[in-house]
Amino acid sequence: xxxxxxxxxxxxxxxxxxxxxxxxxxxxxxxxxxxxxxxxxxxxxxxxxxxxxxxxxxxxxxxxxxxxxxxxxxxxxxxxxxxxxxxxxxxxxxxxxxxxxxxxxxxxxxxxxxxxxxxxxxxxxxxxxxxxxxxxxxxxxxxxxxxxxxxxxxxxxxxxxxxxxxxxxxxxxxxxxxxxxxxxxxxxxxxxxxxxxxxxxxxxxxxxxxxxxxxxxxxxxxxxxxxxxxxxxxxxxxxxxxxxxxxxxxxxxxxxxxxxxxxxxxxxxxxxxxxxxxxxxxxxxxxxxxxxxxxxxxxxxxxxxxxxxxxxxxxxxxxxxxxxxxxxxxxxxxxxxxxxxxxxxxxxxxxxxxxxxxxxxxxxxxxxxxxxxxxxxxxxxxxxxxxxxxxxxxxxxxxxxxxxxxxxxxxxxxxxxxxxxxxxxxxxxxxxxxxxxxxxxxxxxxxxxxxxxxxxxxxxxxxxxxxxxxxxxxxxxxxxxxxxxxxxxx
Numbered sequence: 001x002x003x004x005x006x007x008x009x010x011x012x013x014x015x016x017x018x019x020x021x022x023x024x025x026x027x028x029x030x031x032x033x034x035x036x037x038x039x040x041x042x043x044x045x046x047x048x049x050x051x052x053x054x055x056x057x058x059x060x061x062x063x064x065x066x067x068x069x070x071x072x073x074x075x076x077x078x079x080x081x082x083x084x085x086x087x088x089x090x091x092x093x094x095x096x097x098x099x100x101x102x103x104x105x106x107x108x109x110x111x112x113x114x115x116x117x118x119x120x121x122x123x124x125x126x127x128x129x130x131x132x133x134x135x136x137x138x139x140x141x142x143x144x145x146x147x148x149x150x151x152x153x154x155x156x157x158x159x160x161x162x163x164x165x166x167x168x169x170x171x172x173x174x175x176x177x178x179x180x181x182x183x184x185x186x187x188x189x190x191x192x193x194x195x196x197x198x199x200x201x202x203x204x205x206x207x208x209x210x211x212x213x214x215x216x217x218x219x220x221x222x223x224x225x226x227x228x229x230x231x232x233x234x235x236x237x238x239x240x241x242x243x244x245x246x247x248x249x250x251x252x253x254x255x256x257x258x259x260x261x262x263x264x265x266x267x268x269x270x271x272x273x274x275x276x277x278x279x280x281x282x283x284x285x286x287x288x289x290x291x292x293x294x295x296x297x298x299x300x301x302x303x304x305x306x307x308x309x310x311x312x313x314x315x316x317x318x319x320x321x322x323x324x325x326x327x328x329x330x331x332x333x334x335x336x337x338x339x340x341x342x343x344x345x346x347x348x349x350x351x352x353x354x355x356x357x358x359x360x361x362x363x364x365x366x367x368x369x370x371x372x373x374x375x376x377x378x379x380x381x382x383x384x385x386x387x388x389x390x391x392x393x394x395x396x397x398x399x400x401x402x403x404x405x406x407x408x409x410x411x412x413x414x415x416x417x418x419x420x421x422x423x424x425x426x427x428x429x430x431x432x433x434x435x436x437x438x439x440x441x442x443x444x445x446x447x448x449x450x451x452x453x454x455x456x457x458x459x460x461x462x463x464x465x466x467x468x469x470x471x472x473x474x475x476x477x478x479x480x481x482x483x484x485x486x487x488x489x490x
Contacts, residue, residue: 036147154187192321200314379469
């Protein structure tokens with residue numbers, strides 16, 4: 001049975017809203033999210049805008065040269081402008097960047113909780129969803145951390161927009177479509193889920209609508225709201241790119257071609273990702289469990305409420321579209337897969353003993369999927385602040401040098417107040433067609449300031465001193481014992 005919003009807000013303030021805020025607050029004070037490999041790529045343009053510059057990322061010299069515009073047209077602009085507005089208010093620092101992510105996490109979790117409770121899912125599903133999202137967005141494993149990527153804001157817009165659609169009136173539809181489209185102009189892969197869940201929710205509204213409202217009235221309301229929101233969002237988009245639509249499309253499609261996207265090969269890539277190496281332990285069991293529960297749901301479909309069927313159809317369609325559009329967006333796929341697992345377990349009419357067994361299996365599979373993260377949490381060590389101070393002193397003593405800085409140095413050494421004559425070490429080479437720059441090929445006028453782990457990862461022949469975590473006698477080569485150990489190479 002669908003729960004009405006008024007009773008929802010009154011009865012779940014302490015049991016859902018407060019735990020969500022407390023959960024994300026604890027993670028914030030623990031320093032999450034950790035640095036991610038794409039941090040400078042996705043924050044550089046926002047920092048430049050906040051400091052009065054143009055819509056460019058000055059830290060992507062080699063990548064900028066590949067575009068005809070020279071502007072930050074690698075991605076749709078909504079994340080950069082939203083983050084820039086925040087940085088203008090809060091200032092440029094690691095703390096303000098992490099606080100922005102914290103706000104996105106809370107908006108997503110609270111919107112998702114409202115959505116799930118509206119459709120009658122128990123409280124535990126909303127809390128589990130927050131944990132699953134945290135495993136993705138605040139991954140404790142340095143190797144898998146998404147850091148300051150745009151996905152958190154895109155998912156916040158997505159969840160808030162979907163919740164707005166649940167109420168059948170014109171202004172909720174207008175705002176809902178506006179946020180869904182904003183999600184796409186923030187993180188394009190959200191289109192897979194915005195489309196599938198949006199269609200499902202609108203269909204549910206149509207089925208359970210006020211019978212005094214004719215089909216024509218219902219469809220007209222949706223059409224006009226969609227038209228108005230599209231006009232608004234597209235106008236904002238054009239303003240952000242200075243009405244250079246043709247140039248933006250040219251650059252955006254060029255960068256999209258550098259990724260393996262939108263082909264049926266994506267399904268093969270997806271299977272390869274979840275089944276190779278550690279994927280057999282970390283990923284494959286999750287999808288096997290999801291398929292098994294989906295099969296059981298299909299067998300019992302006659303006893304499942306109609307709105308649950310449509311929501312599960314939207315979830316499944318979104319996962320399929322995700323694989324088709326961009327198979328490497330595994331974080332999205334994995335999150336929604338677990339969302340499906342927990343909602344099926346919570347709403348299915350299980351016998352008590354059977355539900356206990358399946359829940360125990362799900363917990364074991366989830367813990368197995370996080371085994372590397374757990375090992376990393378147990379074994380990692382932190383670098384003392386004094387080691388970073390030595391690097392700062394070198395930069396102060398050599399103000400005219402050019403520096404190539406990675407995401408770890410940007411956070412721990414410079415607090416995102418990067419030297420003006422710096423570039424991204426991670427993206428210091430052209431995007432395609434060029435072999436990585438080796439130490440022998442390093443230009444003598446550029447000083448590298450980079451984590452030892454990233455250096456070893458890219459140039460294993462350099463024999464960098466980067467100890468790995470050892471657990472029960474096994475050495476994990478993908479888990480650095482001190483992931484934030486930074487070195488300087490003049």
